[in-house]
Amino acid sequence: MNDSDLDLRTIADRLSMKAALPFARGSSALFALFQAFANRHGTGEVILPALCCESVALAAMYAGLKPRFADVCGDTLCMTPETVGQLVNDSTRAVVIVHLFGVDANAAAFRELRRANPTVAFVEDIAHAVGGRTLCGKLLGSEMDYTLLSFAESKIIAGDGGILLFGERALDPDDVRSIIPASAPTKPPVVLAMNLRNVVHSLADLWRTSNDLELVTAFESLTPYFRDLIICSGGISDTEAVSDGFENLEDVRMIRYANYSLYRAGVQATHAKVVPLREGSTCWRCPVLFSTPQRARDTTTKLRSAGLHASNHYFPLNLLIGGEPKPIAEDSSSRIVNLWVEPRLPRNEIDAAIAIINRS
Amino acid sequence: MNDSDLDLRTIADRLSMKAALPFARGSSALFALFQAFANRHGTGEVILPALCCESVALAAMYAGLKPRFADVCGDTLCMTPETVGQLVNDSTRAVVIVHLFGVDANAAAFRELRRANPTVAFVEDIAHAVGGRTLCGKLLGSEMDYTLLSFAESKIIAGDGGILLFGERALDPDDVRSIIPASAPTKPPVVLAMNLRNVVHSLADLWRTSNDLELVTAFESLTPYFRDLIICSGGISDTEAVSDGFENLEDVRMIRYANYSLYRAGVQATHAKVVPLREGSTCWRCPVLFSTPQRARDTTTKLRSAGLHASNHYFPLNLLIGGEPKPIAEDSSSRIVNLWVEPRLPRNEIDAAIAIINRS
Structure with a gap:
């Protein structure tokens, strides 16, 4: 099977988005989007929650953008328009709203911020929350400029890869599709994903023991080695699992x-x-x-x-x-x-x- | 029970050594020994095998000495007088011969090097090999100036802590005993040991995947956090397990x-x-x-x-x-x-x- 077996049109329609583009990984989609914004508006920053998967931050870094972390709300574990608003400036290229663990991050609350920043990409990451509904009964992931879906045995929808959905204010999908070099590996290296997880877990454990720990230097020196994990060419392999999901x-x-x-x-x-x-x-x-x-x-x-x-x-x-x-x-x-x-x-x-x- | 329940005299006698000093950890014994040498002869270097537990190198580093790694022999996985000899210089303070996995590293072959370097501490680490015999039928660990024993459920002798044995050419045990500050933690923190192992394993896995990887910066930035694991005061707690062993x-x-x-x-x-x-x-x-x-x-x-x-x-x-x-x-x-x-x-x-x- 290949991507054409997947009904991307219906997936986009469900969330009232205008187009859908498959990627070999969810973070490859983010990388492509960030790089497209960096190409268009110059290098700058991506705002994302301090509680989030490190691959989102790596996608920004590999696109030459600096991750800026917004604090979360203690009740929802998600960031808020206030914590994000403090960080938005002329260098902001994207804001990634993550519905962590399935909690609704209330994307509607970011509407005002989005309206005030028309050149910033507002992204909803619904890997953990796909199928969930907002307070008003709308499906999560239908509020902003882009919505990221990603699939894995351990996620809500099994399979592999990710889909980036494009909303009204989004770029032309062709401008994002063309970003990933054909020379990039087509399959995300499984071992490298385990390595990243293990390194991050071991550093997290160390932080739990030694609170005055400075981990940035250690992780920074390892950052170059995870590129092949984030920048992958190709699309979804197991489209049947994703369709079934x-x-x-x-x-x-x-x-x-x-x-x-x-x-x-x-x-x-x-x-x-x-x-x-x-x-x-x-x-x-x-x-x-x-x-x-x-x-x-x-x-x-x-x-x-x-x-x-x-x-x-x-x-x-x-x-x-x-x-x-x-x-x-x-x-x-x-x-x-x-x-x-x-x-x-x-x-x-x-x-x-x-x-x-x-x-x- | 306490250290006095352990027949240190007999343990020393078995290996024809003149004294035995218990420590909370094997690596605490090495730290104390290295620090005593640094105090006496100034900062310098410790030669140890490239295949060895990282805690030996950390003990040297915390004592202000630079670890120099000797390559091993492909047949024994242990270092040789030739690989060590290339590294010995006026700054050498200690040489740690490790009988890795129980393989006899042939300490006798280092006699000549030892004789030529009377101010260098030659140490045999027999944590993996205690009870084993040389080609001539002598017990391993009776050849050099110091012998290190260490005990753990996962080692040959269960229990905890370590014993440093002092040979003919060794310092006065009192000069080594006094090194560890009384303010040091008395129990090696178990969580920190797991953290060190996890960090090293995760870096090792990364190295296996990306051969051009530069890990030194990452590990260097984490090095300060393992001090409490290496520099522990006190002695052996479970002396019964060690006696039984x-x-x-x-x-x-x-x-x-x-x-x-x-x-x-x-x-x-x-x-x-x-x-x-x-x-x-x-x-x-x-x-x-x-x-x-x-x-x-x-x-x-x-x-x-x-x-x-x-x-x-x-x-x-x-x-x-x-x-x-x-x-x-x-x-x-x-x-x-x-x-x-x-x-x-x-x-x-x-x-x-x-x-x-x-x-x-």
Whole structure:
């Protein structure tokens, strides 16, 4: 199969976007978009949340743009028009709004900022949240100039690669399509992705132990080696998985949200709070905020010892890549533990996790 | 229990050494020794094998000494009088001979070099090899000025901490004992040890993928954060485990060597060679050298998929810490896979590993 087997038109239409372009990776799409903006308006900055996947920041850096990290709101773990507004200036080329873990980042609230900055690309990243709806019932990802979808076994929609959707105010897709050099690797190197994850996790662990740690120099010296991971040519290989993912999206969304709701109802502890997701959301993982980093760490260990999935490697990108302190991101990321909500997750595993958290 | 429950006198006597000093960690002993030499002779260099635990190099660096890495011999994976001799100069303060994985590094061959350099501390590190014997039937660790023992669940002798033995030409133990500041943490922080291992493993993995990688800057910027791991005050906590370890050493040695011998006899492949250990050796892990790095990686993956232990994270320290190329260490470390020989390892796991290697 190839990209032509994927109904890109329908995918764009669903989100009221005018065009869709497939890429070998979600971050390749961002790289191409950022580079197109850098070519058009000159080098400058990309604003993204301090809590976000490092590949978004790398895409900006490889396009010659400087990542500027906006702090998040402690309730949603997403950035706000206020934290972004402080960073917007004449050098701003793009703003990437990430619906982290499935939480609605409320893109509509950025309308005013977007209107005031017509040459800035406003992007919604819905990799974690595809299928979710806003307060007004609109699908997430239909509000801004560009919407990024990405697919992987570990995401909401399985498969590989990503799709960039183009809205009314967007560039001509041909101007973005032509950016990735044909000489770039066609397949994202799996080993390199694992390496990046391992390096970032090991630095995050070190940061958890030594709070006065300066990690920027270490990561900066490694940055050149992940280019082939971010700048990939070609499109989506497993279009069948992606098609199936869209077809089953509403069923998957409901099961994920039901699993999330079990954690939400079950976790009754003063030391642990499930981050609220609205009815109608897609949940990627269920984020639990613990009262202290120590409790988050200890509970992760207990959950894993019981054979349950739990992830606590969240890590403010400003500490890895540089920039001013982001107090809320730094504080909350050290207290997040994410729980799995995958459709095939056995009910008893959810109950076991809840029991461990309530006792911890 | 405390150190006084440990018969240090007997441990020293066994190896014909004149004194024994316990430390909270093996690397704390090295730090104290290096610092004592730096105090006496001024800053300078420590020569150690390019294939070695990074904590030996860190101990030197924290004592203000520069690690110089000697290349290894492709047959033994240990350094030789020739590779060390090239590096010895007026700044040399210490030479650390490591009996890697249990292979006899032939300390006797360094006698001439030692004689010619009376102000240099010659140290044997026998953490992997304690209980093993030389070609002449002498116990390893009785040849040089100092011998380092260290204890951990994953080593030959369980327990914690380390012991530095002092030979004829050694400093007064009191001059080394007084080095570690009382303000240093008394327990080596377990999390920090895991962090160091994870950082080094993630950098090693990155090196395996991107051969032109420059890792020195990254590791250098992280070096300050591992001080508390290397410079620990106090002594051995679980002296009972260490006493038991010495008591059962010959039995454990024989079982480990028997397990090693099964691999040695069983691996019959042109693409994989078990590194030879002499009869009478203690084997820490059974090192297998594959014909190519790719084969070593692929076989590690196959062994792990079958639920078998295998480790391939060996990594030349010159690439992490700096220094001239060490071609043999760089080549061989990328092709080593280590297999477990623990006394309780089931025979069928050994047979299964052999079958996978022969088929790989």
